[in-house]
Every structure is written in structure tokens, then in C-alpha cells.
Amino acid sequence: MSDILQMQRLVKRYQRRGRDPVMAVSDLDLVLGRAGSVHGFLGPNGSGKTTTIRCALGLIRPTTGAVSVFGHDATTSFHAVADRVGAIVENPKMFPHFTGRKNLQLLARMAGIDKRRVEEVLEVVDLHERGDDTFTSYSLGMKQRLAIAGALLKDPDLLILDEPANGLDPAGIAEMRVLIREIAGQGKAIVVSSHQLGEIEQVCDDVTIIHNGVLVVTGTLADVQRHAGPDRIVATIDDRDAAIATLTANGMPAFPRPTAREFFVEVPSERSSEVNRVLATNGLYLSGLRAENASLEQAFLNLTGASQPPPPLLEADAAPPGGAAPPPTAPPPGPPDAAPPVPPTAPPVAPPAPPAAPPHPQEGDR
Ligand SMILES: Nc1ncnc2c1ncn2[C@@H]1O[C@H](COP(=O)(O)OP(=O)(O)OP(=O)(O)O)[C@@H](O)[C@H]1O
Ligand SMILES: [Mg+2]
Numbered sequence: 001m002s003d004i005l006q007m008q009r010l011v012k013r014y015q016r017r018g019r020d021p022v023m024a025v026s027d028l029d030l031v032l033g034r035a036g037s038v039h040g041f042l043g044p045n046g047s048g049k050t051t052t053i054r055c056a057l058g059l060i061r062p063t064t065g066a067v068s069v070f071g072h073d074a075t076t077s078f079h080a081v082a083d084r085v086g087a088i089v090e091n092p093k094m095f096p097h098f099t100g101r102k103n104l105q106l107l108a109r110m111a112g113i114d115k116r117r118v119e120e121v122l123e124v125v126d127l128h129e130r131g132d133d134t135f136t137s138y139s140l141g142m143k144q145r146l147a148i149a150g151a152l153l154k155d156p157d158l159l160i161l162d163e164p165a166n167g168l169d170p171a172g173i174a175e176m177r178v179l180i181r182e183i184a185g186q187g188k189a190i191v192v193s194s195h196q197l198g199e200i201e202q203v204c205d206d207v208t209i210i211h212n213g214v215l216v217v218t219g220t221l222a223d224v225q226r227h228a229g230p231d232r233i234v235a236t237i238d239d240r241d242a243a244i245a246t247l248t249a250n251g252m253p254a255f256p257r258p259t260a261r262e263f264f265v266e267v268p269s270e271r272s273s274e275v276n277r278v279l280a281t282n283g284l285y286l287s288g289l290r291a292e293n294a295s296l297e298q299a300f301l302n303l304t305g306a307s308q309p310p311p312p313l314l315e316a317d318a319a320p321p322g323g324a325a326p327p328p329t330a331p332p333p334g335p336p337d338a339a340p341p342v343p344p345t346a347p348p349v350a351p352p353a354p355p356a357a358p359p360h361p362q363e364g365d366r
Helices: 049-056 074-080 100-110 116-124 140-152 170-185 197-203 221-228 240-249 269-281 296-304
Strands: 005-016 019-032 038-042 064-069 085-088 158-162 189-194 206-211 214-220 232-236 254-256 262-265 288-292
Touching: 005 049, 019 049, 019 206, 019 214, 038 049, 038 170, 038 197, 038 296, 049 064, 049 074, 049 158, 049 189, 064 074, 085 140, 100 116, 100 140, 116 140, 116 170, 140 158, 140 170, 170 189, 170 197, 189 197, 197 296, 206 221, 206 296, 214 221, 214 296, 221 296, 232 269, 240 254, 240 262, 240 269, 269 288
Parallel strands: 038 189, 038 206, 085 158, 158 189
Antiparallel strands: 005 019, 005 064, 206 214, 232 262, 232 288, 254 262
């Protein structure tokens, strides 16, 4: 089993003066990161991704539970592995009027890294040509890439990127995916967090989804996608009721979608021409037809029963210490085209839970 990043019964409760504490992470058992692979750490806004990452980097103390990085306790001895971990958490600070190259040279000097490494990392993130432009003149995508270059300076074995696709346009996100794959190709373990499940699934080998600070599912991308249900066909037609009745009578169960004139057929996309033929034979002509593939977003909706992310857990809602996490699979009333909820049976890769670690002293908000 990977020992790169492990969490055991991790709990993080933020105290708030005069208000109920926020239970950001609740009893999380996780194993993240494999050399040469990309692990997507996914969940809606407020689900606890950044909190978990900050615990893993020793930036905040867990309320209870244990986090280890390369076998070292992240809370007490992160320094022992700091050279092996590169990370970007939220917006990294750079000097706006210095060039990209100068910013990296300063970072390298502070970390005692040879200046020549700056040229190597500029090359990796494809900023070599623009290295002498000021940071302020960079696009958001270039700023993100420069930040990644900074995190790569020490040639880490583990790279943690918190929301690297945030704010990027589709082209920028695509570039980011290529870069992430390239870096993983150098043998590094990458953990990339995102609330944009659809954007990140294309780059992941492994996936962990959390929701309300609780583990929803973890496993290989293929394992997790299985929870989305089979591929199906989505079609558009004026006389939707007649089309649904005809297909269903012909052994191809069809159901309306919330969008007017749209319906879906519970058959794999290879049967598209059959769907078309049966309808045409009955004088029904489609104006649109496409395959809808199993997506992480659909898997998430099926596993949580959510139609949209709910608000974060307050302490009163949280699992009792040491108790089971709240079930993530409440059945949805759901839109008519929601696939039935599937219990989260993907084999979790998390280790068996050890006895809870003694609580750390409470901290205030940070
Ligand atoms: N310093 C803090 N003090 C109080 N509450 C906090 C603090 N930091 C985070 N929280 C709360 O903890 C919960 C989890 O937040 P966190 O930032 O970890 O989520 P996230 O998954 O990273 O969200 P996003 O996708 O928006 O970045 C949220 O309800 C958030 O409001
Ligand atoms: Mg975050």
C-alpha cells in the first residue's frame, strides 16, 4: 500500500468565536498518491479539500486523527519530508513587479537550490520564453504555471495542487491537464484537488470524492465511474411521449428528462441506430441523439443523492467521535432522469482505522 499520504480518522473542527464550530472534516480515512500517477481529490465547494490538504502539509493541526506523509507524522515532523513535497495551496504569493524568472530565483535562493534548476522548471511549465516578463503581465493560466514551477523547484516526489484549474478558461484547463500528466510522467505522485469533477476526471488515474467532510468514494477512476451507471443515449424529439412509449414497448426503456423534448434511453450507445430505426419505423423522427457517458459528476450525484452540494456540516450534524460517518447515500427524490442511487461499494483503499490519536490543543480560526 502507498505510504505517500495517509489520513486516519482525520477530524478538523474550526472553532468560531460566538458561533457554532464548523466540522470541516469528519473521520476521514484516506490514502492518496502513487508515484507516476495523478490522484484527483474532488468534492463540491466547502467539502473540506483545502482543510485536508492543509492538515497534510502540517499547516494546521487536525482536531483528532493522524496524517502521515512518506511515513512521517505531518503534524509533528513534516520538516523531515518537506524536501519531498511540493504544494500549491490557494493563491501562492509572488512579487508582482518582478519577472517570472526572478520570482523563481528568489524562491530557489531561499530554499538553497541551485539557480540552474529555475531554467529547468521554466522549461517544464513552458514559460521559458516568457520568463523575463513581469508577473503582473502574465495571464491567470501563466500565473498558475509559474506557481507550479515554484513547487517543482525542489524536485519533489509528491506534488499537491489545490484547485490548479480555478478560474481558467477551457483552453487553460486543457493546458493544465497536459502539464499535470507530463509531471506525473516524470514519476512524481500528484494529488490534485478540484470542485470541477468533469474537468479533472480526464487527467486522473485514481479518484477520491469527499462531501461535507466525509468520504464518499475512493478508488481507481474506472472503479469510481462505475457508480455513474451504464452509458446511455439522450435524444430529442417533438412527440416525446410517443417516442418513450414506442421504445419502451420495444424493450428499450426510455424516460423523460427535465429539458423539454429530451428523453433518455437506458441502452448503451452502440444501440443508437436501433433506437433511430424503431422510432422512424413508427413515423417518429429524432432531431437530436447523443451518447451520455458515465461521468464522475453522475457518480457523485448517485452516491450522495444530492442534486446540488448541501451546506457544510455543523457540529450538531457531525458523526460522534469514533462513530461511523453519516451515510452518504440518502436516496434522492431526484429528477426523473436521475439514475437510482448506488451504495458506495467501490473498495476503499483507505487503511483500517487505528485507535484515535489523542486530540491536539484546539486552535482558533486561521
Ligand atoms: N479558517 C476557517 N475558519 C472557519 N471555518 C473554516 C475555515 N476554513 C475553512 N472553513 C470551513 O470549513 C469547510 C471546508 O472548507 P474547505 O476550504 O476545506 O473546503 P474546500 O473543499 O476546499 O472548498 P472549495 O472547493 O470552496 O475550495 C467550509 O465550511 C469552510 O467554510
Ligand atoms: Mg479549497
